[in-house]
Amino acid sequence: MPLYEPLDAGKSEIRLLEHVSFSGQPSLRLSSVSLDEKPAYTALSYVWGDASITEPILLNGQGFHATKNLFNALQHLQDHWIDTFPSRHPQGFRVWVDALCINQQDVAERNQQVQLMRRIYSSAELVFSWLGEDDEEIGAAFETINLVAHEMDKVDWPQLIVADIGPETDWHSNQSWKSVWTLFNLPYWFRVWVVQEIVLAEKLILLSGTSSVDWIALFLTCS
Numbered sequence: 001m002p003l004y005e006p007l008d009a010g011k012s013e014i015r016l017l018e019h020v021s022f023s024g025q026p027s028l029r030l031s032s033v034s035l036d037e038k039p040a041y042t043a044l045s046y047v048w049g050d051a052s053i054t055e056p057i058l059l060n061g062q063g064f065h066a067t068k069n070l071f072n073a074l075q076h077l078q079d080h081w082i083d084t085f086p087s088r089h090p091q092g093f094r095v096w097v098d099a100l101c102i103n104q105q106d107v108a109e110r111n112q113q114v115q116l117m118r119r120i121y122s123s124a125e126l127v128f129s130w131l132g133e134d135d136e137e138i139g140a141a142f143e144t145i146n147l148v149a150h151e152m153d154k155v156d157w158p159q160l161i162v163a164d165i166g167p168e169t170d171w172h173s174n175q176s177w178k179s180v181w182t183l184f185n186l187p188y189w190f191r192v193w194v195v196q197e198i199v200l201a202e203k204l205i206l207l208s209g210t211s212s213v214d215w216i217a218l219f220l221t222c223s
Helices: 068-084 107-115 117-123 136-153 175-183 194-200 215-222
Strands: 013-021 027-034 042-045 054-059 062-067 126-130 204-208 211-214
Touching (some): 062 068, 117 194, 136 215, 211 215
Parallel strands (some): 126 204
Antiparallel strands (some): 054 062
């Protein structure tokens, strides 16, 4: 049985991943859905990583190799989804990942799916931006962003005076802001597709291992 069944381009079909098991070797299942039917799913935005460094997974029961960065992401996505939608059943988690949901050996399919990319990200109810595994400095950046966003919510904007912000603050010497600077220098932000994926997302959450921060919080912090 082939790993990838043909997609119906006339119905704007895509494939979605479902978790079968992550005990032992990760096992994932592919299912085809039509975007015309407005399915509920999450999309992943990430850096593929070094193609020569891979980890084995099972895809539709067959052996497959995912890049190390994608492998790491797959181990955390469902937990973050459950945190985002606590009232939903865990088995409702379905995610679109380009490297696995598109038959990369089929040039015609690749080209057809690329044409759907805007629709795939704009139709997803949630987009996860995977920045990498747990990292102390990125974790500090997330804490800073969440703290600033929380404080921004309490600001009385009509009464805000520029001087109150502290123009004399040396941002470059502040360790918290250095961590945010490090965050924005990650390889993720230098991808060709990143702007499209972020702009099109209805809801976007940045992930670093077990840590997360909402895009809105990041936007408020950088405003």
